[in-house]
Amino acid sequence: MPEIRPFRPGDEPALADICLRTADAGADATGVLADDDLWAELFALPYAARHPEYAFVVAGDDDVPLGYVLGVPDTDAFNAWFAAQWWPRFDARWPRPDAGSTQRQDVIVGIGHGRGETPDPYAATHPAHLHIDLLPQLQGQGWGRRLIDTLTDALRRDGVPGVHLVADARNTAAVAFYERLGFTRLPSDDGVVALGITLDDGAPT
Structure with missing residues (x-):
């Protein structure tokens, strides 16, 4: 039975694999770019490296992650470190x-x-941001909601007032999922949909 647990050192290869296999608007991005490693070095591994306390995985029976949520509490500070x-x-x-x-x-x-x-254009009101990805065998079973609840509970305990994310506009199922969780749309660039939720009382923006 899969279970949610905190990220641990050694999970990085699984995180990179999950990121790659879901990076093309939720579909497998293997071979989409000339270098498959690029996806994880941008959208997964630096998050776990900088803020492992806000990284949670769904691990299978062999304890290998099959999905993750990765967050940072201060987007501008994270971006400065990344750069x-x-x-x-x-x-x-x-x-x-x-x-x-x-x-x-x-x-x-x-x-x-x-x-x-x-x-970051959303950091003033929603300073945290997250990435969440699940392999197909976990999708549609409630793991996404449970992962986001786990992360937002951790952020809320630490006094973070809001969190945002940016989704590929082609991934309409993901956008609908976030809206069901109470995220509301924020002004967005072409091709993406930004969404945010406040955490002080759990109510959407």
């Missing part, structure tokens, strides 16, 4: 792309280079 300490290790591997390139890998690499250059 100064995490991403520079990859400058040679993934150099800054030419401005205006629409190649998908260039767009994703550009996210890495741009993170932390400007304040």
Whole structure:
């Protein structure tokens, strides 16, 4: 029987695999980019490295994670750390792309280079943010709700007033899921849907 537990060192390969297999608007992104490792180095591993206390997994019978929720309590502080300490290790591997390139890998690499250059647009009211992914065998069984409840309970205990996330607009099932949990839509760029929820009383924004 799967169970939710805190992230532990050694879970990183499983987190990277989950991230890759759900990165294309919820579908498997293997081979979508020239380098599959890019997804996890942007959207999973730095979260567990910086804030393991806000990282929770659903582990299977063999204790290997099959899903996760990863959060940070202060998005701007996390982005500053990411820009100064995490991403520079990859400058040679993934150099800054030419401005205006629409190649998908260039767009994703550009996210890495741009993170932390400007304040997050949602951090003033929803300072925390999260990423959540589940492998297909766990989907539709309530694990997503339980993971988010686990994270938001931890953030609320630590006095964090709100949390946001940004979903691919193509992933309509995920957007509907977040809205059922009480997240409400925030102003968003084309192609994505940002959603947030307040945590001081558990009520949506």
